[in-house]
Amino acid sequence: MKFRNLLLILLLAVTFQVEAQQPTLLPQFTFYKLDGKPFSNNDIKQGKKNLFILFDCTCEHCQRESKNLNANYAKFKDINIYMITMDEGYIIPQFFNSYAKGLNTKPNVLVLQDKKRMFIPTFLPKQYPSMYLYSSAGKLLMYQSGDGGVKKLMTVVGK
Template structure:
């Protein structure tokens, strides 16, 4: 009985974890560059807004969102963009080439792999795509998984 109660408590606590609240600090997490070198969110600089997009290469909503965002790259020149996926680089490359090609040509865009599957535990996304906008202080400004919220991000990036 004690084991059952412990298990139920653990399940309840894990289900009660919510997505980040606006104003919360960017979590520290380590992802990997193409050359397998680590990239930490700790290294994301302050002083510039950061847009983090967590995607799955086979997700239709992710494809639509990234295609929408990539059509407006000129409006994103003052924000650092981090594209993060748990997929293999082969799938990430296909996704970016087909849905985010204009983003690949931007110096302020970094594509990294979450091969250790730490994003979900650190950022608590509700579904794909998960988009997070952090302010210059690395505190959360807005987050959404709704493809209809893309214009809201642009309003917050370019007030």
Template structure:
């Protein structure tokens, strides 16, 4: 393979990583696409089509002030996780992320370095991506973080996050809900890790 081709591929790969941290492309395609070819571009290999025969057409532009009912699925077991499974005695942090997003990777790495400071909260990582990509994300960037008892990795098979909680403009998008299910804090994109952890405990 010649040097120009290698550089070209590297440039495209780098650009795609940077672009993926902006969620507009992904969520807009999810919301506005109903043609067969475009719908097939979304990975369907691991979930049931009966729950959604076409892409969702409603997205929540404002952050839900109260944690709504939802159904996500544990990455490894496939077990359903709903609002009733969420802790009622501590803050619950939801992190909507894209495995290819460099900012998401940086945040996960930083959180793993601060594991000792995360004991008093629950963290739910949520992604609409292919489970294999999600698994690779944690294997590569935060293997210890993903194994904590208070951290769950969830797959959003039916794009419920953007329909019921919020459509962010940037990844990662962090949402801190209190034990009472009320929104305490929210931010998108980069944030100093010390400031982020302080918000987790707000």
């Protein structure tokens, strides 16, 4: 009986969290570079828009959107791109080699791991991939999730 009550509480919490609004100001965070070093708000390159993308290496939508981002990279070259995953380090290079070859080596792209699983409760994404475009001042300009996000972002990044 206790297990059922706990399950019901967790289900309700998840349901209400999904309905929550994405943060309109860039939240405080700490993720990790692939070499294990921490990366936080204090490490963001200043003076540019910032695009945060939550992705999963096995997600077909993430694979398509990463491929589309790579194909349209020229439109995003003046934006800091932070690609965040909860995946283990060994699978990440394989993801980029298969779906977005070279994107992870671009000068404005940084791949980060969410080792402490803080992205979801902090940014409140609805599904994979989730994309958050913030101004250089940290104000949310656009949130997009699922398929088609890169195309929609292209209409905003040039403004």
